[in-house]
Amino acid sequence: MVLRIIYVLSLFIASAGLWAKPVFAVTPLEVLAELKTEAAGTPGFEGFSAAHGESFFKTKHNHDLSCSSCHTDNPAAQGKHAETDKLIKPLAPAANEERFTDMKKVAKWFKRNCNDVLDRECTPQEKGDVLTYLLTVKK
Amino acid sequence: MLLNNNNRMFIIAVLAVSTMLFAAHASVAREDDDEDHGRSPAVINAKWESECGACHVAYPARYLPAESWRAIMSGLDKHFGSNASLDSADIKEITAFLEKNADTRKKSHEASGKPLLRITETRWFKSEHREVSDHTWKNPKVKSRANCGACHTKADSGDFNERNVKIPR
Numbered sequence: 001m002v003l004r005i006i007y008v009l010s011l012f013i014a015s016a017g018l019w020a021k022p023v024f025a026v027t028p029l030e031v032l033a034e035l036k037t038e039a040a041g042t043p044g045f046e047g048f049s050a051a052h053g054e055s056f057f058k059t060k061h062n063h064d065l066s067c068s069s070c071h072t073d074n075p076a077a078q079g080k081h082a083e084t085d086k087l088i089k090p091l092a093p094a095a096n097e098e099r100f101t102d103m104k105k106v107a108k109w110f111k112r113n114c115n116d117v118l119d120r121e122c123t124p125q126e127k128g129d130v131l132t133y134l135l136t137v138k139k
Numbered sequence: 140m141l142l143n144n145n146n147r148m149f150i151i152a153v154l155a156v157s158t159m160l161f162a163a164h165a166s167v168a169r170e171d172d173d174e175d176h177g178r179s180p181a182v183i184n185a186k187w188e189s190e191c192g193a194c195h196v197a198y199p200a201r202y203l204p205a206e207s208w209r210a211i212m213s214g215l216d217k218h219f220g221s222n223a224s225l226d227s228a229d230i231k232e233i234t235a236f237l238e239k240n241a242d243t244r245k246k247s248h249e250a251s252g253k254p255l256l257r258i259t260e261t262r263w264f265k266s267e268h269r270e271v272s273d274h275t276w277k278n279p280k281v282k283s284r285a286n287c288g289a290c291h292t293k294a295d296s297g298d299f300n301e302r303n304v305k306i307p308r
Contacts, residue, residue, distance in 0.1 A: 083220075084195040085286050108225075115222045 024101035028093045031100045032131050039124035048125070053133030056126055065117045067130070075137050092137035100131065183297065184236040186229055194223070196287045196294045198258055200240035207254040208237035259284040271306075280307040 057067040071079040076095035079088035090096040114122040191197040212234040215223045287294040293303045
């Protein structure tokens with residue numbers, strides 16, 4: 001009888017999704033593979049570089065802004081929006097498992113943030129370098 | 140028919156779980172209730188929260204009239220110095236949510252007759268914050284009038300109650 005109750009309860013709880021672990025559409029490595037496919041179409045592509053990604057991330061481009069202006073020099077740490085002070089969750093996948101798990105979101109934020117920081121969209125090479133760097137960052 | 144103890148426990152357990160599920164369902168349904176939009180801090184929409192709330196506090200719909208929200212949402216490519224464009228499905232959903240829960244009590248216009256785009260320029264905002272000193276506004280921990288969370292410690296959850304205001308020194 002007790003077992004029957006536990007069984008029914010767990011069915012209800014499971015169906016309510018309370019035990020569900022987050023399910024992500026893609027992994028950061030799949031995002032990277034997608035960027036590699038895009039970059040492979042450009043002449044002279046020789047793969048991605050974490051070192052280039054890191055320097056791109058920390059270099060001030062236009063408007064005295066860099067990626068690290070908001071995401072800080074440590075992508076595993078919590079960031080802060082340069083204008084509004086809104087807290088930004090860590091960007092490195094090691095510190096935030098939600099990062100780079102949704103292709104649409106990745107495309108949207110690269111486009112938006114590159115426009116703010118460089119006044120243009122980033123190239124697949126730049127995006128791949130940055131993600132390669134972010135994947136090397138430990139928690 | 141008499142029930143034995145075990146069967147009674149089973150029925151009670153099923154009833155308890157059903158009540159929990161019903162309550163959870165009812166609280167979701169409440170979000171769609173537009174009768175109390177003036178004061179309720181609980182009116183939310185997931186898209187609005189994630190998109191608008193990514194860069195700043197997701198400003199509650201009730202703080203601007205619908206025409207202001209329409210103007211803001213149709214000009215996201217030039218959103219206070221940033222290109223905050225969204226795809227058309229997201230724009231449609233968020234605009235509908237903002238319009239539905241917008242301020243209906245007052246018409247907030249600039250002298251030019253154009254809709255106000257900043258909550259901080261509404262008469263209501265200025266009046267509510269009239270006791271805030273220049274010193275506080277200029278505090279680097281406040282930084283901007285748009286930074287609600289600097290003083291409204293629960294702004295992220297839509298709670299602007301004076302009880303939860305803590306002015307940084």
